[in-house]
Amino acid sequence: MMPDxxxxxxxxxxxxxxxxxxxxxxxxxxxxxxxxxxLSLIFxxxxxxxxxxxxxxxxxxxxxNVVFIVLNSFIGFTTSVFSxxxxxxxxxxxxxxxxxxxxYHAMFQLMLFGMNLxxxxxxxxxxxxxxxxxxxTTVLMVGIYRTHEALEAAWKYFILxxxxxxxxxxxxxxxxxxxxxxxxEGMDAMVWTTLVAHxxxxxxxxLNIAFVFLLLGYGTKVGLxxxxxxxxxxxxxxxxxxxxxxxxxxxxxxxxxxxxFKILLAGNPASIAPGPLMMGxxxLSLIFxxxxxxxxxxxxxxxxxxxxxxxxxxVFAFGMAGPLGNFAGLLQMTMHSLTKSAIFxxxxxxxxxxxxxxxxxxxGLTISHPILxxxxxxGVAAIAGLPPFGVFMSEFLVVSSTFxxxxxxxxxxxxxxxxxxxALLLRVTDVSFGPVIGPVGPVRASTIPLFVHLALVLAxxxxxxxxxxxxxxxxxxxxx
Amino acid sequence: MRGISxxxxxxxxxxxxxxxxxxxxxxxxxxxxxxxxxxxxxxxxSVAWQANIQGAPHLYITAVIALGFKAMLIPWALRKIVFRxxxxxxxxxxxxxxLTMLGGMALVALSLEVMLPVxxxxxxxxxxxxxxxxxxxxxxxxxxxxxxxxxxQVVGFLSLENGIILAATGARGMPLVxxxxxxxxxxxxxxxxxxxxxxxxxxxxxxxxxxLDEFRGGRQ
Numbered sequence: 001m002m003p004d005x006x007x008x009x010x011x012x013x014x015x016x017x018x019x020x021x022x023x024x025x026x027x028x029x030x031x032x033x034x035x036x037x038x039l040s041l042i043f044x045x046x047x048x049x050x051x052x053x054x055x056x057x058x059x060x061x062x063x064x065n066v067v068f069i070v071l072n073s074f075i076g077f078t079t080s081v082f083s084x085x086x087x088x089x090x091x092x093x094x095x096x097x098x099x100x101x102x103x104y105h106a107m108f109q110l111m112l113f114g115m116n117l118x119x120x121x122x123x124x125x126x127x128x129x130x131x132x133x134x135x136x137t138t139v140l141m142v143g144i145y146r147t148h149e150a151l152e153a154a155w156k157y158f159i160l161x162x163x164x165x166x167x168x169x170x171x172x173x174x175x176x177x178x179x180x181x182x183x184x185e186g187m188d189a190m191v192w193t194t195l196v197a198h199x200x201x202x203x204x205x206x207l208n209i210a211f212v213f214l215l216l217g218y219g220t221k222v223g224l225x226x227x228x229x230x231x232x233x234x235x236x237x238x239x240x241x242x243x244x245x246x247x248x249x250x251x252x253x254x255x256x257x258x259x260x261f262k263i264l265l266a267g268n269p270a271s272i273a274p275g276p277l278m279m280g281x282x283x284l285s286l287i288f289x290x291x292x293x294x295x296x297x298x299x300x301x302x303x304x305x306x307x308x309x310x311x312x313x314x315v316f317a318f319g320m321a322g323p324l325g326n327f328a329g330l331l332q333m334t335m336h337s338l339t340k341s342a343i344f345x346x347x348x349x350x351x352x353x354x355x356x357x358x359x360x361x362x363x364g365l366t367i368s369h370p371i372l373x374x375x376x377x378x379g380v381a382a383i384a385g386l387p388p389f390g391v392f393m394s395e396f397l398v399v400s401s402t403f404x405x406x407x408x409x410x411x412x413x414x415x416x417x418x419x420x421x422x423a424l425l426l427r428v429t430d431v432s433f434g435p436v437i438g439p440v441g442p443v444r445a446s447t448i449p450l451f452v453h454l455a456l457v458l459a460x461x462x463x464x465x466x467x468x469x470x471x472x473x474x475x476x477x478x479x480x
Numbered sequence: 481m482r483g484i485s486x487x488x489x490x491x492x493x494x495x496x497x498x499x500x501x502x503x504x505x506x507x508x509x510x511x512x513x514x515x516x517x518x519x520x521x522x523x524x525x526s527v528a529w530q531a532n533i534q535g536a537p538h539l540y541i542t543a544v545i546a547l548g549f550k551a552m553l554i555p556w557a558l559r560k561i562v563f564r565x566x567x568x569x570x571x572x573x574x575x576x577x578x579l580t581m582l583g584g585m586a587l588v589a590l591s592l593e594v595m596l597p598v599x600x601x602x603x604x605x606x607x608x609x610x611x612x613x614x615x616x617x618x619x620x621x622x623x624x625x626x627x628x629x630x631x632x633q634v635v636g637f638l639s640l641e642n643g644i645i646l647a648a649t650g651a652r653g654m655p656l657v658x659x660x661x662x663x664x665x666x667x668x669x670x671x672x673x674x675x676x677x678x679x680x681x682x683x684x685x686x687x688x689x690x691x692l693d694e695f696r697g698g699r700q
Contacts, residue, residue, distance in 0.1 A: 123656075125655065125656035125659070125660060126656070128660070129656075129659065129660065129663050132663055132667065136666075136667065136670060139670075154674075155630075155674065158670075158671065158674065159624075159633065159637070162637060162667060162671070163621065163624065163637070163640070165667075166617070166637075166640055166641060166644055167617075169644050169648075169660065170613075170614070170617060170644055170647060173610075173644070173647045173648050173651050173654065174610075176651055176654050177599070177606060177610065177651050180651070180652070180653065185652060185653030186653050186655055187655045189653075189654075189655075190654075190655055190656065203598075205597070205598040206598050206599060208598075209594065209595070209598055
C-alpha cells in the first residue's frame with residue numbers, strides 16, 4: 001500500500017508537469033493544475049492513515065515528514081485554485097502570454113514534485129538533488145515577468161541559492177565521510193534510517209563541521225538573517241502565487257532538511273548541540289526582520305520580511321528543542337504557512353486591482369473592497385500574533401517555554417515579536433482604513449482558499465483537535 | 481606503490497588550489513576564462529586519478545563531464561558571451577589584488593586548520609583532499625564576494641563547484657557522485673544560458689551586479 005501512495009504523491013505532479021507543458025489552452029491547464037494538486041493532496045492525506053511497512057533505500061515516510069507532506073500538498077492545492085483566477089487576470093492585462101502560462105503551470109507541478117521528493121527522500125544525496133530541483137523551478141518562475149526587477153530578483157535568488165546549495169552539498173559529503181567508517185562504503189552511508197540508527201558511533205568533530213555547512217547551506221534557503229538577501233526580492237518580483245508557495249512551502253522544505261540533520265546530531269551525544277546555533281540565527285532573523293519591516297514601501301516585500309521574522313521564530317523554537325519547544329515550532333510552522341499564503345492570496349488580488357505594489361498607492365481597502373480588505377486585516381492580525389488566531393497560541397508557547405528555560409533570551413524574543421507586531425499593524429492600517437487610494441474597479445477574486453486558510457488558523461487558535469495535538473507531541477519527541 | 485598514488489592525488493588537489501589562486505589575480509576576463517578551463521582540466525585529471533586508485537569506473541563519467549563540459553564547453557560559451565557583451569576590458573576587483581591574495585591564503589590556512597584535525601580518522605587520501613577541496617570552495621566564495629562583474633561571479637561559482645566535486649570524489653565509495661555532478665552541470669548550464677538570455681533580450685545595459693542594484697532605487 002505505502003509505496004503506491006508515495007509514488008502517487010510523486011508521480012501525479014511529475015506526470016501533470018509533462019502534460020501541462022503540452023497543453024496550449026490556459027483554461028484547461030489551469031483546471032488540470034488544480035486537479036493534479038488536488039489529487040496529490042488526496043494521496044498525501046491517505047499517507048496519514050495508511051500503514052507504513054518497510055523503508056525503502058530511496059524513499060520513506062515517517063511521522064515527521066508526513067506532517068510536511070500534508071501541509072505542502074494542502075497549500076499547493078489551495079494555491080493552485082488561487083493561481084487560476086490570478087493568472088486569468090495577468091493574461092487579460094497582457095503581463096503574461098499563453099506560452100508563459102504553459103511554462104508556468106509545468107514549473108508549478110515540477111516544483112511540487114521536487115518538494116515532495118525532498119520530503120520523502122530517505123537519502124541525503126537524493127534530498128539534496130530534490131531541493132536543487134525545487135529551487136531551480138522557483139527561480140524560473142520568479143523571473144517569468146522578464147522585467148528588470150524580476151530578472152534581477154531571479155538572478156540574485158539563483159546565485160545565492162546556488163551558493164547555499166553548494167555549501168549544503170559539502171556538508172552532505174562530510175556526513176557521508178563521518179558515516180563511512182561505521183556503516184561501510186556505498187549507498188548505505190547516505191540512507192537516513194541507517195544514519196540515524198548509527199549516529200552514536202560517528203566521529204563527532206566531523207559531524208560538527210558538517211552541521212555548520214548544512215546550517216549555512218540550507219539556512220540560506222530557509223531565509224535566515226545574514227543569508228536572507230534573496231528572499232524579499234524573490235517574493236516581491238515573481239507572480240504572487242509563487243510568493244505564496246515560497247513562503248508557505250519552500251522555506252519549510254529547507255527547514256525540514258535542517259531538522260533531519262539536527263536529529264542526526266542529537267543522536268550523537270559527543271557532538272555539539274545544534275540548539276544554540278539555531279537559536280542565535282533565529283533570534284537574529286527575528287529582530288533584524290522586525291526592524292526592516294518599518295522601512296518597507298512595497299507590500300509584497302513587507303510580507304516577505306515578515307516571513308523572515310517567522311522563520312526566525314520557528315528556527316529559534318526548534319533550536320530550543322525539548323518536547324514543548326519542538327511542539328511550538330511545529331505549530332508555528334503550520335500556522336505561519338497557512339496564514340502567510342492566505343495573506344499573499346489577498347495581496348495578489350489587491351495588487352492586481354490597484355495596479356501597484358507600493359503601499360502608498362493603496363488605501364481604504366475595507367471601504368472599496370470589503371472582502372479583500374477585511375481578509376487582509378484578519379490575515380495580518382493573525383500573522384502579527386493577535387488572539388484568537390493560531391499564531392498567537394504558537395507564539396505564546398514559544399515565549400512561555402523560553403521564559404521557563406532562558407529568561408534573558410525570552411526578553412529578546414518578546415522584543416522582536418512586539419517590534420514586528422507594531423510594524424505590521426502600522427502598515428495594515430495604512431492600506432485598509434482611511435481614504436480610498438487607487439482604482440476601485442471590481443475584482444474577480446477567488447476568496448475560498450483565503451477563507452479556508454483563515455478559518456483553519458482561527459479554528460486552531462480556539463480548539464486544536466486532540467489527535468492533532470497527540471501527533472504533534474509525538475513528532476516533537478522524535479525531534480529530541 | 482600506494483605511496484605514490486597518494487602523492488599524485490595530493491599533487492593534483494594542490495594544483496587545483498594553485499589554479500584557484502591564479503584566478504584571484506586575473507584582471508582580464510579572457511585570461512580568467514583560460515584559468516577556469518585549466519581549473520576544470522586539473523579537476524578532470526584529479527577525478528580520473530581517483531577513479532583509477534579507487535577502482536571506481538563510474539567516476540570516469542564525472543571526469544569526462546569535467547573535461548568536456550567544464551573545461552571546454554563552458555569557457556567557450558562564456559568567451560562568446562564576453563565577446564558579445566564587449567566587456568573584455570579590465571575587471572573591477574574590490575579591495576585590491578594583494579589583499580585578496582592574503583585573504584585567499586588565510587582561507588587555505590583556515591581550512592587546513594579546521595579540516596585536518598577533524599578528519600584524523602579518515603583515510604589519508606580523503607583527509608587531505610577534503611582540506612584542499614574546502615580551500616578551493618572558500619576561495620571560490622571569496623572570488624564571488626570580491627568581484628562585481630556577473631561573468632566573474634559565475635567563474636567564482638564554477639571554481640567553488642569544482643572544489644565540491646573534488647571533495648565528493650575524494651570521499652571513497654560515495655554514491656550518487658555522478659548524478660550530483662550531472663545535477664550541477666544542469667545548474668551551471670542554466671546560469672550560463674541565463675546570462676546569455678538576459679543579454680539577448682537586452683534588458684540590462686551592463687552585467688555589473690553593482691549596476692543592477694541601482695534599479696531597486698526607491699523600491700524597498
